[in-house]
Amino acid sequence: MRIGMTVNAAAYDHDVEARTLLVQYLREACGLTGTKIGCDTSSCGACTVLVDGESVKSCTMLAAQADGASVTTIEGLARGDEWHPVQTAFHENHGLQCGYCTAGMVLASVSLLEEIPNPTERDVRLGLEGNLCRCTGYHNIVKSVLAAAEAMRGAK
Amino acid sequence: MIPAAFDYVRAGSAAEAVSLIGEHGEDAKFLAGGMSLLPLMKLRLATPSVLVDLGRVRDLSYVRDGGDHLAIGALTRHRDLETSDVLAQHCAVLQAVAAQVGDNQVRHRGTIGGSVAHGDPASDLPAALLALDATFVVQGPNGTRDLAASEFFRGFLETALSPDELLIEIRVRKTGATGFAYEKFNRRAQDWAIVGALAARVNGGTHVALVNMGGTPLRAVAVETALAQGASAADAAREAAVGTEPPADLNASPEYRAHLAQVLVRRALEAI
Numbered sequence: 258m259r260i261g262m263t264v265n266a267a268a269y270d271h272d273v274e275a276r277t278l279l280v281q282y283l284r285e286a287c288g289l290t291g292t293k294i295g296c297d298t299s300s301c302g303a304c305t306v307l308v309d310g311e312s313v314k315s316c317t318m319l320a321a322q323a324d325g326a327s328v329t330t331i332e333g334l335a336r337g338d339e340w341h342p343v344q345t346a347f348h349e350n351h352g353l354q355c356g357y358c359t360a361g362m363v364l365a366s367v368s369l370l371e372e373i374p375n376p377t378e379r380d381v382r383l384g385l386e387g388n389l390c391r392c393t394g395y396h397n398i399v400k401s402v403l404a405a406a407e408a409m410r411g412a413k
Numbered sequence: 414m415i416p417a418a419f420d421y422v423r424a425g426s427a428a429e430a431v432s433l434i435g436e437h438g439e440d441a442k443f444l445a446g447g448m449s450l451l452p453l454m455k456l457r458l459a460t461p462s463v464l465v466d467l468g469r470v471r472d473l474s475y476v477r478d479g480g481d482h483l484a485i486g487a488l489t490r491h492r493d494l495e496t497s498d499v500l501a502q503h504c505a506v507l508q509a510v511a512a513q514v515g516d517n518q519v520r521h522r523g524t525i526g527g528s529v530a531h532g533d534p535a536s537d538l539p540a541a542l543l544a545l546d547a548t549f550v551v552q553g554p555n556g557t558r559d560l561a562a563s564e565f566f567r568g569f570l571e572t573a574l575s576p577d578e579l580l581i582e583i584r585v586r587k588t589g590a591t592g593f594a595y596e597k598f599n600r601r602a603q604d605w606a607i608v609g610a611l612a613a614r615v616n617g618g619t620h621v622a623l624v625n626m627g628g629t630p631l632r633a634v635a636v637e638t639a640l641a642q643g644a645s646a647a648d649a650a651r652e653a654a655v656g657t658e659p660p661a662d663l664n665a666s667p668e669y670r671a672h673l674a675q676v677l678v679r680r681a682l683e684a685i
Binding site: 312 | 451603
């Protein structure tokens with residue numbers, strides 16, 4: 258079947274099998290390998306992307322369901338050379354170690370801050386419950402998201 | 414993991430969805446948010462020949478004040494339940510339970526109707542709707558019919574829906590902004606409940622429902638009876654596992670689940 262979507266502000270369209278998962282579509286058809294496949298069972302959140310601005314696990318969505326949607330992956334978050342405030346905050350607060358969960362963690366955080374611009378630490382911990390990190394113990398991730406929230410509020 | 418091949422069609426309305434499922438026969442399945450069905454398909458535990466995608470059926474997403482009840486469109490996402498002012502005011506219990514389903518990403522996609530039609534005894538919303546004596550409005554080729562929650566859940570992942578019927582609306586009584594507690598016990602934050610217990614004041618009485626204590630969501634009838642006869646929360650909660658058939662899995666034995674049910678029911682009753 259023919260599907261098309263906007264990914265990171267660029268238009269893509271391809272013939273795909275109906276069973277193609279969104280994560281496969283992004284990685285294999287669009288060549289955007291920043292989105293990682295972790296558990297492949299919608300537990301770990303590594304494959305998190307934004308569909309029409311909201312976080313979803315792209316391993317548990319058909320590409321066909323995103324037909325016509327606007328998708329943002331980690332490659333589309335920066336504006337040119339300027340990182341998104343969440344990316345900057347993860348960098349400055351050492352919010353990652355091996356980096357495998359990071360793309361998903363950052364996009365889940367962007368979506369969370371869209372919904373809760375002024376989160377408490379508890380809001381962040383609950384809001385990221387769908388994203389697993391096996392390195393950091395979450396401490397610096399939570400710190401990063403709180404720092405990003407503050408930076409984004411200051412920028413408004 | 415990739416699902417087995419299937420044909421994919423899209424419905425633009427409930428009527429078109431019902432007509433498409435009729436056309437494609439018993440091996441066709443409706444796809445709502447896909448949070449339950451797609452994982453099953455990836456594991457090849459479900460291999461529908463055709464998926465009828467309901468993602469473009471826009472007019473089944475709403476929470477409406479129907480006077481003496483609330484009407485909730487079957488395709489209303491958990492996220493929209495979580496943020497609904499109407500629900501906060503008139504049936505906050507459902508809002509609180511919706512906020513505990515899965516994680517943010519799951520709540521952005523998953524729908525109340527999908528959760529109900531999937532009929533998983535470990536899901537949060539079916540048990541809550543059972544406690545609230547919800548009515549399910551289903552549309553088939555010959556019109557609509559109403560099904561009571563008490564007669565809807567028939568067995569593990571088995572409901573009273575015929576293969577050619579679509580759940581279109583959930584109706585619940587107004588229970589207000591308070592008078593409920595949901596105790597969900599799990600080991601990983603985003604997981605299904607190992608056991609869950611919900612207590613809510615409904616229509617002058619106390620209703621208690623159990624998650625993951627049998628093949629279907631259950632009402633803790635013995636607890637409700639004891640309460641109606643004047644038992645204390647602690648005494649009534651001792652009856653929580655009566656009549657249940659809790660499953661055994663990696664997380665818990667049936668005996669441990671029975672213990673959990675008693676503890677969680679007591680906590681829920683003491684909190685309302």
